[in-house]
Amino acid sequence: MNGIFSGAGLRRLRVMTHKELLQLFRDVALMVFFLYAFTGDIYIAASGVSMQLKNAAIATLDGDHSLASRELASRFQPPYFQAAGSAGTPRQAIRHLDDAEVMAVLDIPPRFxxxxSRGEQVAVQLQVDTSNSVLGFLASSYGAQIVGRYGLEVAALREGLSSGGIAGPVIQADTRIWYNPNQNDAWFMGISEMLTVITLFAILLPAAAMVREKERGTIEQLMVTPLSAFQILFPKVIAMTLVILAGTAIALFGVLGPCFNLPMRGNLVLFFLITALYVFTTAGLGLLAATVARNLAQVGMLTVVILMPMLLLSGAWTPIEAMPEWMRILAWASPLHYFLDAAYGILLKGVGMALLWQPVLAMGLLGVVVFGAGMGRFGRQFG
Amino acid sequence: MKHQRIIALAWKEWREIIRDRLFFALAFIVPTMLMLLFGFGLTLDVENLPFAVVDHDRSAASRDYTYRFISSRYFDFKGQAGDERQLDTLLADNRIRLALVIPPRFxxxxxxxxxAPVxxxxxxxxxxxxxxxxxxxxxxxxxxxxxxMAGALSAGRGIPLAEAQARVQxxxxxxRYLYNQSVKSIWSLAPKLIMLIMMLSPPFLTALGVVREKESGSIFNIYSSTVSPGEFLIGKLAPYVAISFTNGLILWALAVGLYGTPFKGDPAFFALALLLYVVCTTGLGLVISMLVQTQVAAMIVASIVSIIPAVLYSGMLLPLSSLAPGASAIAHALPPMYFTNIVVGSFLKGVGWQALWADMLVLTAYAVGLFGLGYLLFSKRPSA
Structure with missing residues (x-):
């Protein structure tokens, strides 16, 4: 057997990589969707999704119709709220909420x-639709701030603490939001979607390419050639990595940069190097799945088993800190968890290797272990 | 259309599915596993936020103020930082998500x-x-x-603290939190997980099942047989609909039994809606399988058409009201959004036909449309 990196070994790797690329490009439907995923899909995700409470419709049940009640109701304004007029009767208010026509109902009692003005403490009620608990929380939080501020102003005026406005021993918070000061959801969603698409292809493409050879029996042809297991497996990963890196470049420079002014504060060469490492690691997972599966249908289902937990438990969509302990431990085994830190770190925070060496090292180790396991299983199956 | 042929085809497909033991097991394991994993792990609650404090004041007041954050379950105190420059690194390294800087003379x-500014x-x-x-x-x-304020008022006017508190507020x-009174994520999440998982797994199963015949060439047996396209499609898909519907019921049982989500609606109505939805998502797999030639392409297309819209545009994680036109169009063009209304209505709100008839109608139209499209795309004499 030739050494892996001898002249002949390298030539074999090159020829096999070429074969994989050819095979990939010939599947037109696949390539069309590949391009769509890295352009249109990312564009829509970045431009279309906002996780903030915007213009939530709020109806008022005003039992008072006084100056004070109108003043309080009028403070529920855009950008967070949008007045939806009077709710009519309490029963109608519940129906509006049931039909999701309004998100909240502000109930001001009679004689408010x-x-x-007599100096009593009055309770007003805010009914919030919390079918979506995040939005429900935000709506009640903003509502509490609006009512709290109104109350303080009334109190300040009444107690003669000041003439209008609020003074006194209060906390004046100056809040700064770093890395994304305008809370531009497009940056977050765009990067998150790009990482999702990268992950999807990095698992599926190599796994499918591998199992297709098994299913069609062409693997037997490869086995009788002088190629080693490594020389059969590795070119698949190289080919897919090249294609995915090209897709990432299109997404970054063709969509996220020009359309959304993504800052890309860090070193882009480093970003692409880390992406290559990530694709390699994740491809290892796909190949491992391919050694378990006997046909493509099985690979498809196994991919879902690997992909969905990786996506949802990596911290891309939901915070890891709030997960139960054992889940956080599982998240450490997900390469996406590290890639996420690195990608957001480089693109938004502008950090370099000095801070990223830990996630990168962890990802690399994970890749070696997974790839090694895949190679081992493959070797035993066909060796 | 002959019932006999449909039954024979469905039986053949069923035999093929159960002979592939790993595939058959995965068809049931995948939905249940996802339900367990996401149900326990996927929380939208923002809790235990790591934070640090730079206290330039070091007074009793600043310590009291810091303690308010430390004692909250939403925050996880990571310690005092020496100065603001240290905060830079901590924030950049994801070790903290929040920092408080308390200036001197606070x-x-x-x-x-x-x-007092902070x-x-x-x-x-x-x-x-x-x-x-x-x-x-x-x-x-x-x-x-x-x-x-209450403390100051009570000291200044000599009134009891409780009264001062009432006066400043x-x-x-x-x-009042409606539909989900504890704002606990899992109650709002579990019903939507049924929607998500039933969007993920049926298109995959179906697309792979049909394209497998194309890729292996066994579809030519069908082409040359007396089976009509309609018979083929119904017979082929029936087992996948049955598997997915069973899975849907298992997920419903998990949502109610394991996660304790209240089910306030009508079970019969929900079962019908679930069946419709499963027919829709299976039909989606069918259309995908008609459009592509290889199983790899089928998997990629199925995941792009199903996973991403199901997660992003179904109202599960993100509010539908804040979607931009492009995303909103995708949301309206796919079934998950309508089924989300139905699951949320059935589980949390306890509403039925009266409030949800429109969503049911859309799902029905969708199911019919997809099968019609599949029927049109399926030709027994393919040009290639």
Whole structure:
């Protein structure tokens, strides 16, 4: 057997990589969707999704119709709220909420203004649709801030603490949001979608390419050639990595940069190197799945088993800190978890290897272990 | 159309599925596994946010203020930082998501009855998390402010603290959380997980099942047989619909039994809606399988058409009201959004036909449309 990196070994790798690329490009439907995934899909995700509470419709049940009640109701304004007029009767208000026509109902009791001016404490009620718990939380949080501020102003005026406005021993928070000061969802969603698409292809393409050879029996042809297991497996990964890196470049420079002004603060060469490492690691997972599966249908299902937990438990969509302990441990085994830190770190925060060596090292180790296991199993199956 | 042929075809497909033991097992394991994994692990609650404090004041007041954050279950205190420059590194390295900078003379200002500034730094990488964090911080700050005002008022006027507290807070807000009174994520999540998982697994199963015949060439047996396209499609898909419907019922049982999500609606109505939805997602797999030639392409297309819209555009993680036109068009063009209305309505709101008939109608139209499209695309004499 030739050494892996001897002249002949390298030539074999090159020829096999070429074969994989050819095979990939000939599947037109696949390539069309590949391009769509790295352009249109990312564009739509980045431009179309906002996780913020915007213009939530709020109806008012005003039992008072006084100056004070109108003043309070009028403070529920855009950007967070949008007045949806009077809710009518309490039963109608519930129906509006049931039909999701409004997100919240502000219920101001009768004699609200009168009791306020007499110095009593009055309760107003906010009914919030929390079918979506994140939005529900935001709506009640903003509502509490609006009502709290109104209350403080009334109190300040009434107690003579100041003439209008709020003074006194209060906390004045100056809040700064770093890395994405305008809370531009497009940056977050765009990067998140790009990482999702990269992950999807990095698992599926090599796994499918491998099992297709098994299913069609062409693997037997490869086995009788002088190629080693490594020389059969590795070119698949190289080919897919090249294609995925090209897709990433298109997404970054063709979509996220020009359309959304993604800052890309860090070193892009480093970003692409880390992406290559990530694709390699994840491809290892796909190949491992391919050694378990006997046909493509099985690979498809196994891919879902690997992909979905990776995506949803990596911290891309939901915070890892709030997960139960054992889940956080599982998240450490997900290469996407490290890639996420690195990608957001480089693109948004502008950090370099000095801070990223830990996730990168962890990802590399994971890749070696997974790829090694895949190679081992493959060797035993066909050796 | 002959029932006999349909039954024979369905039986053949069923035999083929159960002979592939790994595939058959995965068809049931995948949905249940996803339900367990996401149900326990996927939480939208923003909790245990790691944070650090730079306290330039080091007074009793600043310690009290810091302690408000430390004692909250939403925050996880990572310690004092020496200066602001250290915060830079901590935030960049994801070791903290929030930092408080308490300037000198913080306690002194409060004691004199003046407003005291505080700087709050939030990692804005994840905008939703940053917003929620801002909400928590604002809530703590206003509670501290109210307590301080009440304290000052009570000391200044010589009135009891309780009365002063009532006076500085003339308007009390009572928030009622509807449909999910504890704002616990799992209750709003579990029903939507049924939607998500039933969107993921049926298209995969079906697309692979049909394209497998194309790729292996066994479809030519069908082409040359007397089976009509309609018979083939119904017979082929029936086992996948049955498997997926069973899975849907298992997921429903998990949502109610394991996660304790209340089910307030009509079980018969929900079962019908589930069946319709499964027919839709199976039909989606069918159309995909008609359009592509290879199983690899089928998998890629199925995942792009199913996973991403199901997660992003179904109202599961993101509010539908804030989708832009492009994403909104995708949301309306695919079945998950309508089924989300149905699951949320059936589980949490306890509404039925009266409120959800429109969604049922859309799903029905969708199912019919997809099968019609599949029928049109399926030709027994393919040109290639």
């Amino acid at each position: 203004g009168e009791r306020l | 306690g002194e200002r409060l004691a004199r009855g003046e407003a 700087q709050v730094l939030i990692d804005g990488t994840f905008p939703m998390r940053a917003q929620t964090t801002q909400g928590y911080v604002a809530a703590i700050n206003s509670a501290v402010s109210l307590d301080n 003339p308007v009390k807000l009572e928030v």
